[in-house]
Each structure stands twice: as structure tokens, then as C-alpha cells.
Amino acid sequence: MARVNNFIERSLVGALSFLKEGIFADEFAARHGFLQSLAPQIKAITTLVFIILVLFAKSIFFIACLYLQCLLLALLSKVRLGFFLKRTWIFMPLFALFIAVPAIFSVFTPGEPLLHFEVIGFTFIITRQGILGAGLFISRVITSVSYATLLSLTTKHFVLLRVLRVFKIPQVFVMVIGMCYRYIYLFMEVIENTYIAIKSRVGVRVRYAQGQHIVAWNIAQLWQRSYQLNEDVYKAMLSRGYSGEPVILNDFKTNKRDWFWLCYTLTLAIVAFYFTYWMR
Amino acid sequence: MSNSIFELKDVRFTYLGKFPALCGIDLIVSKGEKIAVVGANGSGKSTLLHLLDGLIFPDKGTIRAFGQELKEGVFNDESFSRDFRKKVGLVFQNPEVQLFCPTVKEDVVFGPLQLGMAKATIAKRLEGLIAVLGIKDLLDRSPHQLSIGEKRKVAIASTLIIDSDVLLLDEPTAGLDPLTTRHIVDLLIQEHKSGKTIIVSTHDLHIVEELADTVYVVSQEKQIVKSGKPQEILEDFQLLQAHNLIHIHRHTHDDTIHTHPHLHTEHH
Numbered sequence: 001m002a003r004v005n006n007f008i009e010r011s012l013v014g015a016l017s018f019l020k021e022g023i024f025a026d027e028f029a030a031r032h033g034f035l036q037s038l039a040p041q042i043k044a045i046t047t048l049v050f051i052i053l054v055l056f057a058k059s060i061f062f063i064a065c066l067y068l069q070c071l072l073l074a075l076l077s078k079v080r081l082g083f084f085l086k087r088t089w090i091f092m093p094l095f096a097l098f099i100a101v102p103a104i105f106s107v108f109t110p111g112e113p114l115l116h117f118e119v120i121g122f123t124f125i126i127t128r129q130g131i132l133g134a135g136l137f138i139s140r141v142i143t144s145v146s147y148a149t150l151l152s153l154t155t156k157h158f159v160l161l162r163v164l165r166v167f168k169i170p171q172v173f174v175m176v177i178g179m180c181y182r183y184i185y186l187f188m189e190v191i192e193n194t195y196i197a198i199k200s201r202v203g204v205r206v207r208y209a210q211g212q213h214i215v216a217w218n219i220a221q222l223w224q225r226s227y228q229l230n231e232d233v234y235k236a237m238l239s240r241g242y243s244g245e246p247v248i249l250n251d252f253k254t255n256k257r258d259w260f261w262l263c264y265t266l267t268l269a270i271v272a273f274y275f276t277y278w279m280r
Numbered sequence: 281m282s283n284s285i286f287e288l289k290d291v292r293f294t295y296l297g298k299f300p301a302l303c304g305i306d307l308i309v310s311k312g313e314k315i316a317v318v319g320a321n322g323s324g325k326s327t328l329l330h331l332l333d334g335l336i337f338p339d340k341g342t343i344r345a346f347g348q349e350l351k352e353g354v355f356n357d358e359s360f361s362r363d364f365r366k367k368v369g370l371v372f373q374n375p376e377v378q379l380f381c382p383t384v385k386e387d388v389v390f391g392p393l394q395l396g397m398a399k400a401t402i403a404k405r406l407e408g409l410i411a412v413l414g415i416k417d418l419l420d421r422s423p424h425q426l427s428i429g430e431k432r433k434v435a436i437a438s439t440l441i442i443d444s445d446v447l448l449l450d451e452p453t454a455g456l457d458p459l460t461t462r463h464i465v466d467l468l469i470q471e472h473k474s475g476k477t478i479i480v481s482t483h484d485l486h487i488v489e490e491l492a493d494t495v496y497v498v499s500q501e502k503q504i505v506k507s508g509k510p511q512e513i514l515e516d517f518q519l520l521q522a523h524n525l526i527h528i529h530r531h532t533h534d535d536t537i538h539t540h541p542h543l544h545t546e547h548h
Contacts, residue, residue, distance in 0.1 A: 158382030158422065178382045185424040186376060232377040235335045239372075240391035240442065241365040243358065247393040249386050 012195060016188055028153045033077035035154040041166040042258040046265040047151040051144045053269050058276055060132075060139055067143040070150060077154045084153070088146045096141045103137070104130035157181060165250060175246045183229065187222065194218055283310045285446060285477055286332055291341035293327055301327040303502040304341070309479060311445075314472050316488045316510070317481040319498030320524035325481035326373055328498070329448045332479065333370040366395055369444035373451045375431035379423035384415065384434050387423065391442045402441070409437045412467065429460040436464065446477045453484050465490055483525060485514060499523055 029036060035043060050066060057063050074084045102108050104126050111129030118124070152160065158181060164174050198214055286309040293302045302324045309315060309332075317325050330336045331343055334350050343350045346367065348360070355361045369391075372378045381387040388409070392402045410416045413433050423431060436452065449468070453461040465487050472478050480491050488495055488510050495513040497520075499505045506519055513519070520526045 158386075161382065178386075179380050182380055182382050182423065185422070189424075229377065232372070232374070233380045235330065236372055236378045236380065237390075238335060239333050239365070239370045240438065241362060241394035242390075243361060243394065247396075249389050249393060 012191070016192055019184070019188060026156045028077070028079050029156045029159075031078040031154075033079070033154065035073060035077040035150065037257065038261060039252050039254045039258045040155055040159045040163045041252050042254060042262050043151060043155060044160070044163045044166065046262060047147050049265050049269050050147045053272055054140055054143045054147070056276065057140070057272065058136070060135055062272065062276075063136070063139045063143050067139070067146060070143065070146045074150055077150070079150065079153055084146075084149070087153075088142065088149050092142055092145055096138045100134035100137050103134045106130065109133055162248065162250070162252075165248065166252075171246050171248050175248060179233070183226075183233075186229075187226065190222065190225065191218070194221070285309050285311055285346060287342075287344040288331075289342050291331065291338045291343060293324075293331060293336065293338050297339075300502055302331070302338075305504055307496065307504065309446075309477065311477055312472075312475060313477055313479075314491060314493045315477075315479045316492030316495045317479065317498060318483055318485065318488060318495055318513070318523075318525060319481075320483060320500060323498040323500055323523075324502040325498060326450050329370060329450050329479065329481055333368055333448055334364060335370075362395060365391075365444075366442060367444055368446045368448065369439040369442050370448040371436050371439045371450060371452055373454065375428070375435040376423075378435040378438060379431060382422055383419070384421055384423060384426070385419040387434060388415075388419075388438045388441055391438060395442065405441050405443065409441055413437050413463075429456050432456060432460070432464070436467070440467075440471070444476070446479070447471060449478070449480045451482050451484070452480060453482065453487055461487065485520070485525060489514065497523055497525075 038046075050070075054063055054066055057066070071081065071084075074081060106113065106125040106127050109127055109130035111127035113125045114128050114131065116123055116125040155163075158178060161174055161178050161181065164177075165171065198218075202210075202214075286307065288305050288307040291302055291305040291307075292300070294300045305328065317328060319325050327336070331338060331350075332345070334345070334355060337343075337350065337352050345364065348354060355364070379387045381390055385406075388406060389402050392405070410419070413436070415430070415433055415437060418426060418430055418434060423434065426434065432452065432455075436449075439447065447468070452464055452468070456464070461484075468478060468480070468491055478491065480487075482488065482491075492510050494507060495510050496504050496507045497513060500523070505523070506513065506516070517526065
């Protein structure tokens with residue numbers, strides 16, 4: 001493959017391949033694993049319950065248990081552990097750390113000092129309460145994001161959209177997002193093909209001003225195409241009876257395994273809440 | 281009682297008020313007819329079908345469908361609109377436009393769901409179409425994962441499931457391989473035999489004989505220049521050549537270059 005030097009080219013190729021592989025491939029969702037076998041609405045509800053549980057938990061040990069359960073579920077759902085950890089750990093610690101680091105110091109969280117050091121005449125004290133608070137925050141973030149990532153990895157994206165209906169999101173909203181999902185791919189192909197067509201005619205190197213001109217022209221073209229498509233799709237909807245209030249297919253079916261999983265999740269949540277709040 | 285479904289009188293339509301798309305079309309379509317509208321690219325065939333489907337409305341002239349004049353206002357009447365959409369189905373030229381849902385199954389059942397069809401009826405019709413079109417394996421896929429032939433089949437399925445009396449098809453075989461073309465032509469013949477009125481726009485002359493009892497030729501001037509039986513139209517080489525529907529074929533016989541108009545009317 002030719003070396004990619006150009007910044008725009010690199011960004012374009014990277015963004016397109018991420019979207020195609022990450023969003024549209026549905027690689028893990030197509031596998032026959034535990035979470036894939038559950039009804040999507042049950043899966044979404046139980047994931048939400050786990051996330052709420054994580055957010056309200058006060059014990060790092062309990063959150064760690066929930067995180068281990070998440071990893072176990074990933075394994076049972078045939079999601080490669082290395083891939084899963086990479087997806088959930090690369091960005092999160094970065095953002096969580098930025099937010100959590102100040103909290104470990106006595107300025108923000110006063111308490112029992114564990115460590116102190118001086119930087120250009122200022123004394124910084126790290127407190128036990130600060131470390132515990134930051135640890136709880138980071139573990140909450142990582143565990144809840146892991147559950148959300150697992151849900152999106154093991155469920156086809158269009159099914160996830162339809163699950164929104166379970167949460168009483170208006171049909172028209174679900175439909176519009178569904179159409180966006182459908183046509184983003186089409187436009188990605190248009191961008192890719194246009195880019196190849198330009199490259200085949202102008203060669204590898206493009207002068208800066210010429211490059212700007214080409215990009216601007218392409219943005220305008222894409223806008224025009226999307227506008228035309230918008231009109232045509234609306235006509236196609238009208239032609240098949242659309243009258244402003246869309247009716248969407250809802251054919252989710254549940255089986256015993258779904259109900260068992262829902263019962264387990266709800267029981268765990270009730271027990272956890274009981275021990276965390278009422279037993280105190 | 282009149283047997284006509286559509287009556288067009290001096291219909292004119294322009295895009296953006298300045299680009300003429302149809303210039304004085306007179307046409308009567310009777311119940312159970314098979315009609316082909318042939319013409320070169322840009323002759324206004326698609327515009328004509330969109331007018332017949334009540335998606336756009338003429339600037340001048342009138343269109344009557346099932347005895348009622350088609351004007352923008354009449355579609356505000358919900359019962360008329362629903363009744364019309366149940367009676368008339370359009371297969372768009374570009375299947376990308378028609379397949380706007382995230383999955384094939386949602387696309388196919390979109391029409392009947394909007395038209396308030398019972399779920400049991402939808403399921404039954406879907407099953408029948410799956411068998412006829414062989415699209416079972418495509419149902420859970422996203423339209424962007426399909427080939428052009430598969431997209432075209434799904435687009436046709438999404439219109440056929442409504443079981444409308446009139447089928448409007450905009451270049452249903454464009455870009456398809458011979459086998460898929462054959463399959464679609466057979467399906468449309470079957471639909472006509474079951475009593476449906478079929479109006480096909482195409483510049484693919486080799487399907488015209490099978491899909492039409494009457495052929496209308498539309499010129500680059502956006503007017504109907506001739507109509508008649510398929511045989512009569514297909515034998516009029518001068519007319520077809522004048523409207524870019526056949527090409528001059530040049531080949532060699534024993535070192536002699538030979539040219540003649542070339543027309544495909546049969547599948548090889």
C-alpha cells in the first residue's frame with residue numbers, strides 16, 4: 001500500500017475505515033455468544049440496571065465484582081478480551097484521571113495524610129480519603145463504560161436503535177436516527193469513491209491551494225447530493241403511505257433465558273441496594 | 281362506468297419553474313393494461329411516473345386517477361391518501377432511495393405498516409414474497425450490504441407487499457444481469473396475470489415486448505411522439521434511432537466494414 005503522507009488523506013482514510021470497521025461491521029454482534037442470544041430489549045434493560053448499580057455502589061470491592069462479571073460476560077459472548085480491554089481502557093483512564101487526580105490532594109479532599117511532597121515551595125498532601133474517592137470514581141467510570149461498550153459490541157446497531165422504542169422514545173426520532181445510520185454509509189462510499197476518482201486524475205501530490213479548492217468543491221457536492229437524496233427519500237416514504245406518523249416494526253421475542261437473566265439482574269440490584277442503603 | 285385508471289390531459293411539468301420535464305402529455309391508462317414508456321435518458325419518464333404516483337403535481341394540464349383529479353390538496357384528505365397509496369405502488373429508479381430503513385425486513389414491511397395493514401396479513405405476504413423473490417437470507421441485512429440486483433429485488437418486494445392494483449416501475453431492470461432481469465420480468469408478468477395494471481418506464485427494449493401491450497415513445501422534447509403495439513414500435517428503426525433507443529452497430533464481414541442499426545429484443 002502506498003505511504004499516506006497527506007494530512008487530509010490520512011484523516012479521511014482513518015475516519016472511513018474506523019466507521020466501516022467499528023460501526024458497520026457488527027463483527028461481534030453476529031457471533032453466537034451469551035449476550036447475542038438474549039432479546040435486545042432485555043439486554044438493554046439489564047445493562048442499564050448494571051450501570052445504575054455501579055453508579056450507586058459505595059464499595060470498590062462490589063464494583064470490582066461487577067467489573068469481573070462484565071469481563072466474564074465478554075468472554076461468554078465471544079468478544080476477544082484483548083480487544084475489549086483496549087477499547088475500554090485507552091481513553092477512559094485518560095479522561096477519568098484528569099478529573100480524578102486533583103481529588104486525591106488535601107486541598108479538595110481533606111483527611112488522613114498518606115504522602116506529602118513539595119513542588120516549587122508548595123506542599124502537596126495526598127489523603128487516604130482522596131485516594132479512595134478517586135479510586136471509586138475511576139472504577140465507576142471504567143465499569144459502567146465497559147457495560148455500555150459490551151452492549152454496543154454484542155448488539156447490531158440498528159437493533160439498538162429499535163430498542164429505544166422500549167424506553168418510549170418517539171417513533172419519529174428512532175426512525176430518523178435509523179435513516180441517518182443507513183445513509184451515512186452511502187455517503188461514506190460517495191466520499192471514498194470521489195476521493196479515488198480525484199486521485200486517479202490529479203495524481204498523488206496536490207498543491208495546497210488546489211487541495212483546498214477540491215475539498216471545498218466536494219463538500220458542496222456532497223451537500224447537494226444529500227439534499228437531493230433527502231427529497232427523493234421523502235417521496236419514497238410518501239409513496240408507501242407515510243403520513244407524518246411513522247409506524248415501526250416491533251418484532252422482539254423473548255424466551256426463558258431472557259426472563260431468567262432479567263430476574264437475576266433485578267435480584268442482584270435489590271440485594272445490593274438493600275445492603276448499601278437500608279442496612280446502614 | 282369508465283374503465284380508465286389514469287387520464288392525463290396536456291400535462292406539463294417543469295423543475296424549478298425553468299427546466300421543462302414534460303411538455304403536453306396526453307395519456308389514458310385503462311384497468312389491467314400493460315404499458316411501457318420508452319425514451320432516452322432525461323426524456324421525462326421518471327417525472328411521468330412520479331406524477332402518476334401523486335408525488336409531484338403538474339404545472340399545467342390535469343391528471344385524473346380513479347376519477348379524481350390529482351392535486352396537492354387532495355392528499356390532505358387522509359382517507360383518500362391512504363386509499364390511493366394502497367391502490368398505486370411505485371418502484372423507484374434508484375433503489376438506494378427506496379431502501380431507507382436500517383434493515384431489509386423493515387424496508388419491506390414499511391409500506392403495509394404505514395397503511396395500517398394487520399400484522400398477520402403483513403407476515404403472510406412477507407412470507408409469500410420471500411419465497412417468490414428468494415430474499416430470505418437478506419432480511420436481517422442492511423441495504424448497504426446488498427448488490428444492485430438484490431437491492432432492486434428488495435425495492436420491488438417493498439412495493440409488491442402492498443398488493444396495489446397499479447404497479448409503476450421506473451427502469452426495473454437497469455444495471456441488472458440477464459438472469460435477474462429474467463426473474464423480474466417473469467415476476468411482473470405474473471403480477472399482470474393476477475389482474476394488476478403495469479406501467480414500466482425503460483430504455484431497455486428487450487423487455488418491452490413481454491412487459492407491454494402498448495408502448496409510448498417519449499422524445500427529448502419531453503412529449504409522446506408515438507404509441508402503438510410493441511412490435512410496431514420495435515420495427516420502426518427510424519423512430520428508435522431518432523430517439524437514441526438503438527445504436528449503429530459496426531462490424532467486419534470478410535474485410536468489409538459493415539454498419540447497421542442494432543436492436544436487442546431477446547435475451548441471448
